[in-house]
Amino acid sequence: MTKLKLGPLVDDKPVKLSVELPAAVHRDLVAYADALAAETGGDAVAPEKLVAPMLARFMTTDRGFAKARRKASG
Incomplete structure (x- = not known):
């Protein structure tokens, strides 16, 4: 299996944000979560x-x- 780009998740204080995603992106996120867990x-x-x-x-x-x-900061 190839190494995923995302490592273990850091627990941080969240900021609430609401977004709508296509169903295919959601399915990919679920699959990625499973791969990351494995x-x-x-x-x-x-x-x-x-x-x-x-x-x-x-x-x-x-x-x-x-x-x-x-460029914007300097």
Whole structure:
């Protein structure tokens, strides 16, 4: 099995945000939660718990976004 990009989830104080996702994305989140549980040896988390870490990971690795942030702050 390949290593997933998302590691164990950090428990952090949440901010409530409501979004609508296509059913296919929800199914993929459920499948990802199962794969993550299998890889880490833990229990599967609820799909909504994956959204924030996935977005954070995406923004962290987006070079264009990082460049824009540096330009805006400096």
